[in-house]
Amino acid sequence: xxxxxxxxxxxxxxxxxxxxxxxxxxxxxxxxxxxxxxxxxxxxxxxxxxxxxxxxxxxxxxxxxxxxxxxxxxxxxxxxxxxxxxxxxxxxxxxxxxxxxxxxxxxxxxxxxxxxxxxxxxxxxxxxxxxxxxxxxxxxxxxxxxxxxxxxxxxxxxxxxxxxxxxxxxxxxxxxxxxxxxxxxxxxxxxxxxxxxxxxxxxxxxxxxxxxxxxxxxxxxxxxxxxxxxxxxxxxxxxxxxxxxxxxxxxxxxxxxxxxxxxxxxxxxxxxxxxxxxxxxxxxxxxxxxxxxxxxxxxxxxxxxxxxxxxxxxxxxxxxxxxxxxxxxxxxxxx
Amino acid sequence: xxxxxxxxxxxxxxxxxxxxxxxxxxxxxxxxxxxxxxxxxxxxxxxxxxxxxxxxxxxxxxxxxxxxxxxxxxxxxxxxxxxxxxxxxxxxxxxxxxxxxxxxxxxxxxxxxxxxxxxxxxxxxxxxxxxxxxxxxxxxxxxxxxxxxxxxxxxxxxxxxxxxxxxxxxxxxxxxxxxxxxxxxxxxxxxxxxxxxxxxxxxxxxxxxxxxxxxxxxxxxxxxxxxxxxxxxxxxxxxxxxxxxxxxxxxxxxxxxxxxxxxxxxxxxxxxxxxxxxxxxxxxxxxxxxxxxxxxxxxxxxxxxxxxxxxxxxxxxxxxxxxxxxxxxxxxxxx
DNA sequence: AATGATGATGGAATCGTTTCCATGAGCACT
DNA sequence: AGTGCTCATGGAAACGATTCCATCATCATT
Numbered sequence: 001x002x003x004x005x006x007x008x009x010x011x012x013x014x015x016x017x018x019x020x021x022x023x024x025x026x027x028x029x030x031x032x033x034x035x036x037x038x039x040x041x042x043x044x045x046x047x048x049x050x051x052x053x054x055x056x057x058x059x060x061x062x063x064x065x066x067x068x069x070x071x072x073x074x075x076x077x078x079x080x081x082x083x084x085x086x087x088x089x090x091x092x093x094x095x096x097x098x099x100x101x102x103x104x105x106x107x108x109x110x111x112x113x114x115x116x117x118x119x120x121x122x123x124x125x126x127x128x129x130x131x132x133x134x135x136x137x138x139x140x141x142x143x144x145x146x147x148x149x150x151x152x153x154x155x156x157x158x159x160x161x162x163x164x165x166x167x168x169x170x171x172x173x174x175x176x177x178x179x180x181x182x183x184x185x186x187x188x189x190x191x192x193x194x195x196x197x198x199x200x201x202x203x204x205x206x207x208x209x210x211x212x213x214x215x216x217x218x219x220x221x222x223x224x225x226x227x228x229x230x231x232x233x234x235x236x237x238x239x240x241x242x243x244x245x246x247x248x249x250x251x252x253x254x255x256x257x258x259x260x261x262x263x264x265x266x267x268x269x270x271x272x273x274x275x276x277x278x279x280x281x282x283x284x285x286x287x288x289x290x291x292x293x294x295x296x297x298x299x300x301x302x303x304x305x306x307x308x309x310x311x312x313x314x315x316x317x318x319x320x321x322x323x324x325x326x327x328x329x330x331x332x333x334x335x
Numbered sequence: 336x337x338x339x340x341x342x343x344x345x346x347x348x349x350x351x352x353x354x355x356x357x358x359x360x361x362x363x364x365x366x367x368x369x370x371x372x373x374x375x376x377x378x379x380x381x382x383x384x385x386x387x388x389x390x391x392x393x394x395x396x397x398x399x400x401x402x403x404x405x406x407x408x409x410x411x412x413x414x415x416x417x418x419x420x421x422x423x424x425x426x427x428x429x430x431x432x433x434x435x436x437x438x439x440x441x442x443x444x445x446x447x448x449x450x451x452x453x454x455x456x457x458x459x460x461x462x463x464x465x466x467x468x469x470x471x472x473x474x475x476x477x478x479x480x481x482x483x484x485x486x487x488x489x490x491x492x493x494x495x496x497x498x499x500x501x502x503x504x505x506x507x508x509x510x511x512x513x514x515x516x517x518x519x520x521x522x523x524x525x526x527x528x529x530x531x532x533x534x535x536x537x538x539x540x541x542x543x544x545x546x547x548x549x550x551x552x553x554x555x556x557x558x559x560x561x562x563x564x565x566x567x568x569x570x571x572x573x574x575x576x577x578x579x580x581x582x583x584x585x586x587x588x589x590x591x592x593x594x595x596x597x598x599x600x601x602x603x604x605x606x607x608x609x610x611x612x613x614x615x616x617x618x619x620x621x622x623x624x625x626x627x628x629x630x631x632x633x634x635x636x637x638x639x640x641x642x643x644x645x646x647x648x649x650x651x652x653x654x655x656x657x658x659x660x661x662x663x664x665x666x667x668x669x670x
Numbered sequence: 671a672a673t674g675a676t677g678a679t680g681g682a683a684t685c686g687t688t689t690c691c692a693t694g695a696g697c698a699c700t
Numbered sequence: 701a702g703t704g705c706t707c708a709t710g711g712a713a714a715c716g717a718t719t720c721c722a723t724c725a726t727c728a729t730t
Contacts, residue, residue, distance in 0.1 A: 057716030392686025
C-alpha cells in the first residue's frame with residue numbers, strides 16, 4: 001500500500017552528478033568556502049535534481065531538531081490565538097516550523113508537553129508558563145532555550161537565578177491597570193472588583209498595587225480555566241456584593257462571562273455596573289454596550305518572543321509592551 | 336556559551352548496563368519479543384538511567400519524522416482556532432506533536448508550507464486546503480498522508496482520481512443552509528444575500544443550490560481574507576441593494592463585518608435586515624441582537640480529522656458532521 | 671630551489687535509532 | 701544420536717546530513 005516510490009535524492013546524488021565529494025556539496029549549500037567553478041557545478045546539479053536537504057539527517061547530526069515549540073494555555077482564547085499568529089508569522093520568515101501545545105493552564109500537562117519536546121530534541125521554546133518554577137528551572141538547566149510570553153514564572157527562592165536569566169515578552173499590565181483604575185475612580189467608583197483566572201497572579205498583583213487603599217480583597221475572585229468557571233465566578237461576585245459598582249475582567253473570557261452574568265442577573269451595564277475588560281477583541285465593539293477595554297498587542301508579543309528565540313544574537317533583556325485603554329461605552333459615572 | 340552538559344543517555348548506555356545488545360533493548364522497548372528475564376533487566380536499566388529514546392535517531396532510521404502538520408487559513412478565526420484545538424486534543428492522546436501553519440487562504444503560501452513539511456519528512460498532514468488541486472495531487476503522489484478538514488479541494492478533471500482518495504471531514508453545509516433558507520423564506524424573505532470569502536466555493540455552491548429559483552447572483556458577494564475586505568463586501572452589498580431583506584454570512588468574520596456594516600449604515604437588525612451567520616461563536620450570544628447562527632462542530636471536525644490521519648487502520652471514507660440552526664434574535668418576518 | 675602558508679577538496683567518522691541476518695541454544699521428533 | 705524447528709540474541713548495516721582532518725595544489729617568500 002505504501003508508496004515504494006523512487007528514493008528521494010540525497011546529497012550523495014548531487015555530489016556524484018557534480019563530480020565532487022559530499023563534503024563539498026554540504027559546504028557549498030551551507031555557505032562555506034569553495035571555488036567559484038565548483039560552487040556553480042554543485043548548484044547546477046542541485047537544481048537539476050531538485051535536491052532538498054533532509055532535515056532528518058541534519059537534525060541527527062546536529063543533535064537538535066529545528067523549529068520552535070509554542071506552549072499556550074488555550075488556543076481558543078482570542079488573545080492566545082493572536083499571540084500564536086504573531087509567533088507563526090515571525091517563524092515563517094525564518095522558515096522554521098512551529099509546534100504548538102496547549103497546556104490548559106495545568107502544570108502537569110505543561111510538564112508532559114515539555115517532556116515530549118525534550119524527546120524531540122526541540123531546544124527552543126516559547127511558553128506562556130503555568131506555575132511550576134521547579135520544572136522550568138530544570139528545563140533551562142537541560143539546555144532548553146526558553147522565552148516566556150505574556151507572563152513569566154513566579155520565581156520562588158532557589159530557582160530565581162536560572163529563571164531570571166530567561167527573557168520574557170510581557171505586556172505592561174501594571175500601567176494598563178493603573179490607567180483603568182484612575183479612569184474608574186475618576187468616574188466616582190470606589191468598590192472595584194477584579195475577575196481573574198488562575199495563572200494571572202501577576203495581573204492580580206498589579207491590580208492590588210494599583211488599587212492601594214481602595215483594595216477590598218473580597219472583591220477579587222478567581223476562576224478556573226473553563227468558561228463555566230468564569231461564569232460562576234462573575235455571577236457569584238455580582239450576587240455576593242451588591243455594593244460593587246465597577247469590575248475589571250482579567251481577560252476576554254472573563255469579560256464575556258461578566259457580560260453574560262450581568263445580563264442573566266439583570267445587572268445593567270453601565271448603569272448598574274461599569275465594566276472594563278483586558279484585551280481588545282473584535283466582538284468588544286459589537287457587544288451592547290460596546291466594551292471599554294485595555295488593549296494588548298497580542299500579536300506583537302508573539303512576534304517579539306519569536307524573534308528573541310530565533311535570533312542568535314546576544315541574550316536580550318526582558319521587554320514589556322505598552323497597553324492602551326480604549327474607552328467605549330461600558331463605564332458610567334457612579335450613581 | 337552552550338551547555339557542554341553531560342551527554343544524553345543513549346540506547347547504548349542502557350544496553351551496557353543491562354548487559355545485552357542494543358538490538359535487544361530496541362526490541363524490548365518497542366514491544367518486540369524477548370525473554371521475561373531480559374525484558375526485566377532492560378526495563379530496569381532504562382528506568383534507572385531515565386532513558387528517553389531520541390526521536391531524532393528513530394526518525395532518521397524510519398525515514399519519517401513523527402507528528403502531524405496542520406494547515407489552516409487563519410488561526411485568529413475562532414472557527415479554525417477550535418478546529419486546531421480538536422486536532423491538538425486528539426494528537427495529545429497519541430503523544431504526537433502538532434506543527435501548525437497558516438496559509439492565509441493563499442495558494443502560494445500553502446505550497447510553500449507544504450514544501451517545508453516535505454523537507455522535514457512530515458508525512459501526515461491535516462489541511463483546510465486553498466484551491467490548488469495540482470499541488471495537492473502531487474503532494475499525495477509524493478507519499479504524503481493527507482486529510483482535508485472543513486473543505487476539500489475542488490478536483491478539476493485529471494487530478495480527480497488522486498484527490499478523491501483523500502479523506503475529508505466536513506460539516507454538512509448543504510443541510511445547514513437548506514434549513515436556514517427554509518427558515519428565512521418561512522419568514523417571508525425572498526431577496527436573500529450571501530457573504531462569502533474566497534475559498535468558500537463549496538458553501539456558495541450549496542447556497543446556490545438551496546436557493547433554487549430564488550437565487551439572485553448579484554446578491555452573493557466575495558471578500559478576501561482580511562477583516563477590511565469583509566467589511567467592504569458587506570457594506571457594499573447593503574448599499575447597492577436596498578431591496579435586500581436577509582443575508583447569510585458564510586463565516587464568523589463575515590458575520591462580524593455584517594453587524595458592523597449594518598450599524599454603520601443605520602441598517603437595523605433584524606428590523607431592516609435579517610442575519611444568519613455560519614458558525615456559533617461565544618460572542619454571537621453577546622451581540623445585540625443575539626445572532627441566529629448555523630452552528631458547526633469545529634472542534635469535532637479537528638478531532639475526527641486527527642483520528643483519521645493518526646489511526647493506521649484502513650482508509651476511511653469522507654465524513655460529514657451535522658450542523659444545527661440555533662435561532663436567536665437576528666431574524667424577523669419581512670415587513 | 672627549498673620552504674612555508676594558504677585554500678580547496680574529499681574520505682571517513684559521527685549522531686541514535688531500527689532492522690536485517692547470522693549464530694547458537696533448546697527442544698521435539700524420528 | 702541425529703535432524704530440523706523455533707526462539708532469543710547481538711553484531712553490523714543502514715538512514716542523510718555535517719564536520720574533522722589529511723591531502724594536495726598553488727603561490728609567495730627567503
